[in-house]
Amino acid sequence: MKIIINPAVTWCKGYKKALLMHLHDEKVQSVPLSVIEVIEYIATCKKTNYQDILIRFSAHADVVKSYLDFLRHNKWLLEVPSFVAYQPISIEPSPVLKIRNFYIEISENTRLDWFENIAKWLRKHRATHSLIVSFANDSKQAYENASDIFNSAKRHGFNQCGILLPKHLKNENVYFGIRHNLDFFLAQPNSDYKTEINGVEVITLPNDIVHKGSHLQSNLYSCRHNKLGTYRADNIFINKNKYVYPHPFDLYLFGKAENSLDLSNVINSPKTKSYFSMSKDKIDKCRICEYRLSCTNSLWNRQDKDILSSAPNNCTYDPTEGVWHDTTVTSTTCKL
Ligand code: SF4
Structure with a gap:
């Protein structure tokens, strides 16, 4: 049996943490960046099994074992017979601009x-x-x-x-x-x-105030549009x-x-x-945030209404610390 990444799963790295996203179940899971190191290893070595991964990361075998068990238990990773081929879902944005x-x-x-x-x-x-x-x-x-x-x-x-x-x-x-x-x-x-x-x-x-990530989702539409596309505009x-x-x-x-x-x-x-064509990777605060592909915060919630790349005025997340706060975080200490 080999270990594969669930084909419906994608991920996004931030400054401090990473986010796993299940595009069918619209589920998001914040994880340490080191989990993504393991996932990226699995993505590049197509024939890897459980033991191979533990050997590759033997210096941190206990931690990596706990990652693998967690990821398998939650179906972010799947164990399949070695002859099964899979194709991850593409999140490339559509070039067609549609006003809905x-x-x-x-x-x-x-x-x-x-x-x-x-x-x-x-x-x-x-x-x-x-x-x-x-x-x-x-x-x-x-x-x-x-x-x-x-x-x-x-x-x-x-x-x-x-x-x-x-x-x-x-x-x-x-x-x-x-x-x-x-x-x-x-x-x-x-x-x-x-x-x-x-x-x-x-x-x-919906009330657009961002509060502890409750507005997040990760369907294919939000991933495509938040990546390079239309920002839901x-x-x-x-x-x-x-x-x-x-x-x-x-x-x-x-x-x-x-x-x-x-x-x-x-x-x-x-x-x-x-x-x-505005997207969250053109906004300094959002560019380093792991939630940028699944965040549906609107572009109109920006501090300076005349500048599209102005930081959001209602977001309670600090991507430099990887922490949700109770009040809006309008600036970050990160040197960008
Ligand atoms: S609005 Fe907040 S949660 Fe959304 S991408 Fe920007 S920094 Fe992240």
């Missing part, structure tokens, strides 16, 4: 023909599948505009239409008129909305004045879209491209 969610802010002046021009272009080029609306004000005209826009969005193939709820919704009944095309409401954290409004589901956005937001931003929570100005040609230029501009 299109947010717009609707006012009494938002025109249907403008929306349709933009929406058709997005559907044609970027495979956007959700439309999420916020309201600039509580006017009756704005709600009528939203109703027309939802009808049009469904006709143009948007899978889902939703409303981003303001913190204080004055009159829930205003949504009655647009309910038949509405799939969900998105509620901001700390709001006390119920699970549904007039029969439409309310989805509460897969939204665009156009406000009532037609200014384009990455998200309603991140007002990092990309440009203005009077029509689809403008939007095309904005999306292909260097500024927008650098936002969409």
Whole structure:
């Protein structure tokens, strides 16, 4: 029997520790860097068995034995007959940029023909599948505009239409008129909305505060996107004045879209491209953190809103010590 690394397992080294990630079970396990030394040895010597590994690391045989037993017990390592071949899962990011969610802010002046021009272009080029609306004000005209826009969005193939709820919704009944095309409401954290409004589901956005790693996961999507890819930056937001931003929570100005040609230029501009290609290995604090491939902390949680590589403003982990704290760690002592 030979020992192999479970094909669904990958790992990421940090400054002080390393992280094992199971891409099928979405499980993460923090381990000392020395565990990864053993794992990397197994990855390079394809025919290694248990005894071979103990001989290779004989100077630390007791420690390495405890590592191996732990890793086998938790299925990070598998023992298989020597003729079994395996192929680790690839985490290379996809080169295709896809905007998944299109947010717009609707006012009494938002025109249907403008929306349709933009929406058709997005559907044609970027495979956007959700439309999420916020309201600039509580006017009756704005709600009528939203109703027309939802009808049009469904006709143009948007899978889902939703409303981003303001913190204080004055009159829930205003949504009655647009309910038949509405799939969900998105509620901001700390709001006390119920699970549904007039029969439409309310989805509460996760609170983005990083707390002791509870937001971590390691599926293939997060690994691919946090490595070199899009940092989960897969939204665009156009406000009532037609200014384009990455998200309603991140007002990092990309440009203005009077029509689809403008939007095309904005999306292909260097500024927008650098936002969409931002990844945690371009941020000093995150670059040395072993959680960088499984961390889903959003890019908009950065200290300096004008600088994309600015350190996160809400992370409680100190990668230079390998310790989660109770309060935010905004600077590290590591000389980078
Ligand atoms: S925000 Fe950065 S430093 Fe904090 S856990 Fe995520 S990758 Fe690590």
